[in-house]
Each structure stands twice: as structure tokens, then as C-alpha cells.
Amino acid sequence: xxxxxxxxxxxxxxxxxxxxxxxxxxxxxxxxxxxxxxxxxxxxxxxxxxxxxxxxxxxxxxxxxxxxxxxxxxxxxxxxxxxxxxxxxxxxxxxxxxxxxxxxxxxxxxxxxxxxxxxxxxxxxxxxxxxxxxxxxxxxxxxxxxxxxxxxxxxxxxxxxxxxxxxxxxxxxxxxxxxxxxxxxxxxxxxxxxxxxxxxxxxxxxxxxxxxxxxxxxxxxxxxxxxxxxxxxxxxxxxxxxxxxxxxxxxxx
Numbered sequence: 001x002x003x004x005x006x007x008x009x010x011x012x013x014x015x016x017x018x019x020x021x022x023x024x025x026x027x028x029x030x031x032x033x034x035x036x037x038x039x040x041x042x043x044x045x046x047x048x049x050x051x052x053x054x055x056x057x058x059x060x061x062x063x064x065x066x067x068x069x070x071x072x073x074x075x076x077x078x079x080x081x082x083x084x085x086x087x088x089x090x091x092x093x094x095x096x097x098x099x100x101x102x103x104x105x106x107x108x109x110x111x112x113x114x115x116x117x118x119x120x121x122x123x124x125x126x127x128x129x130x131x132x133x134x135x136x137x138x139x140x141x142x143x144x145x146x147x148x149x150x151x152x153x154x155x156x157x158x159x160x161x162x163x164x165x166x167x168x169x170x171x172x173x174x175x176x177x178x179x180x181x182x183x184x185x186x187x188x189x190x191x192x193x194x195x196x197x198x199x200x201x202x203x204x205x206x207x208x209x210x211x212x213x214x215x216x217x218x219x220x221x222x223x224x225x226x227x228x229x230x231x232x233x234x235x236x237x238x239x240x241x242x243x244x245x246x247x248x249x250x251x252x253x
Contacts, residue, residue: 050201050239053162067093070191073147083167085115089151103134110150123211127160164207167200206237
């Protein structure tokens, strides 16, 4: 008979605890890595969403301003708030396909842009609105001397063209005798040659935390995350876009 020798043994408690500790460390490291990847994905996704909003606004605004016609009753209103909410209202030429069959009388229409807070999903979202009045309404208002009524916000007609807009600036510009750009001086006969447009849009994560109108103004706990307007470009939660857009048939700035 052969006798088996040796001293077979299992894992000790210390060995088991050591293995569990090492396994826990590995799991925590993996979870941290996944969390960082998820945060990075969210930041990239939020940036892309903000960029899409900005491109949509600028594209639409550029198209509207390109065919604009100056009228003394138009609105060029610069806001003095820390986060400006400027307002624009003007006449412009619009193609037939942009109008309904009932509202089509010609190509002269009325367009206006303004900021409005909308209740969405149980919270307040600051949006840039676009009001559009078709040519039939525009000609009727001109004939009756009631053009200003076309530029009044109408919640049942006007549509948001972008969500999460912290600030909208559209500052009128003209050229001096030397050809340099200066601030346009308001008058009843000559319109500006261009607008300097500046948009500040909250990325998705920050926009989700701004739940009240006061937050979008920079107040409250959530609003403090907007920081100072002068430092918007350095705020990782904000996207800032600036461009110059010509007004009417002036040369491209």
C-alpha cells in the first residue's frame, strides 16, 4: 500500500481578506474609469448639443437678416442686463414656401426674435423665440398703420428656435467715414449695416440644474454656476458663439 504524504491546506483568513481587498481596489478603479468616461461623454454630448442650437439660430438669423428691410417702426432693443436678452423685430423678404397658402400675398413679411422662459418638464427653460407674420398680415398692418402689432409676442404662433439660451445679443453696427465699424446710431431713415451677434448657451448638464427664471438670471444656488458674463468663455458649462451678420442688401461684413 502506498501512503500519501504531505500537508494539504486551504486558504487562511488573512489570504482571503487580502484577495478580497485587492479585488475591491480593482473594482473601484474600474468604476472610477467608467465614471470618468461617462462624464467625458456627457461633456462632449452637451457641447455638441449646444453647438447644434447655436448653428440653428445663426443659420436662421442670417437668412432672415440677409433679406431684411429697414423700417422706422422696427425694433432694435439692446438689453442692459448682466446676461443680455436683446430683441429684434424687422421686415424682410420671405420665399413663398416659407408661408402658408392662406397667408401668402407677397414676399414682405415680419420677423421678430426675443427671449422667453417656457415651462418644460416641470422646470423653466430659457429659449430664443422667433415670431413670423406672413405677407397677408404684414401688408394689412402696413395699410392700417399698425405695424407694431406684428412685432408683439404671440405665444400661440411664435416658436422657440433654441433651448437653454442664457444670453442673446444682437448689437447694430454701421461704418464710419474711414470704413471702420462703429455702434449704429438710431434714426428713422437709415438702418444698421450689420449686427454683432453673441450667443451664450448652457450645456445640457447645467441647463438641467437651472430650474427657475432666477437661476437663468444668475441668481440662487444653481444660477451661481453661470459665473460672471465676462468669464463665460472660460466656464466649462457654457458655450459662447460670436459672429457678424449683414443687414439687408449691404455688403458682407
